[in-house]
Amino acid sequence: MSVTTSSLPERIELSGEGVVLRDWTEADLVAMPALFDHPDIAYWTPIVSPFDEAAARARLERDRQMRKDGTTILLAITVEGGAPLGEVMLRRVSEGAELGYAVGPAHRGQGLAARAVRVMAAYAFEQLGVEQVVLEVEAENAASVSVAIRTGFGLLDVPLITGEEKGRPYVLQTWGLKRS
Numbered sequence: 001m002s003v004t005t006s007s008l009p010e011r012i013e014l015s016g017e018g019v020v021l022r023d024w025t026e027a028d029l030v031a032m033p034a035l036f037d038h039p040d041i042a043y044w045t046p047i048v049s050p051f052d053e054a055a056a057r058a059r060l061e062r063d064r065q066m067r068k069d070g071t072t073i074l075l076a077i078t079v080e081g082g083a084p085l086g087e088v089m090l091r092r093v094s095e096g097a098e099l100g101y102a103v104g105p106a107h108r109g110q111g112l113a114a115r116a117v118r119v120m121a122a123y124a125f126e127q128l129g130v131e132q133v134v135l136e137v138e139a140e141n142a143a144s145v146s147v148a149i150r151t152g153f154g155l156l157d158v159p160l161i162t163g164e165e166k167g168r169p170y171v172l173q174t175w176g177l178k179r180s
Contacts, residue, residue, distance in 0.1 A: 008070050013081070014123050017115035021075040021088055024060050028076060028084050032056035035086060035104035044141050045102055046165055077103065077116045088116040090123070096130035101147070108143075114150045121151070125179045132179065136161060136172040148175040 014021040024032075033051050035041075036059075042049035047059075059074075066072035072091045076084035086103035099120055101113045121133045135153055137144040148155075153175035161172040 014119050016119045019115045020078045020081040024076050029056045038105045088120050096132035097124040098134050113147045117151045133177050135175040153177045
């Protein structure tokens, strides 16, 4: 199923689970390096490293282009719409939608990733009409495996995804959640 530009609204704000997922803004550029310029983010995600203000601006521009292209949504994870604490991503894929997330080091341990995943999965099911959402996670990434389990995802019996990112090989498991 291909995505058309009309399937992704120009502006999105989702609320639930005590979080507000909202569009990134120019005002967020100064906060993004503190969220994304961290060894854990560099290791487990494809987010560029080092992550400075120039990388933040490039990410915001890429976010806007992917939304315009109708392929991907990147939203800031906030409480009550305030300062960004992390990010959640939704990308349309052939089997439904893929979700991803990153929470700034200072904001971990609050369940933000799990809450954001649940809100974004509900959006994918209810607004985009997908039948399944997936998470692609390295088995060694205990925090992300915990998020998958806490949000009701199950490990799918599909081939592992292998590749290399930033000079490091990776092996991803696919976790899935079906529309209820």
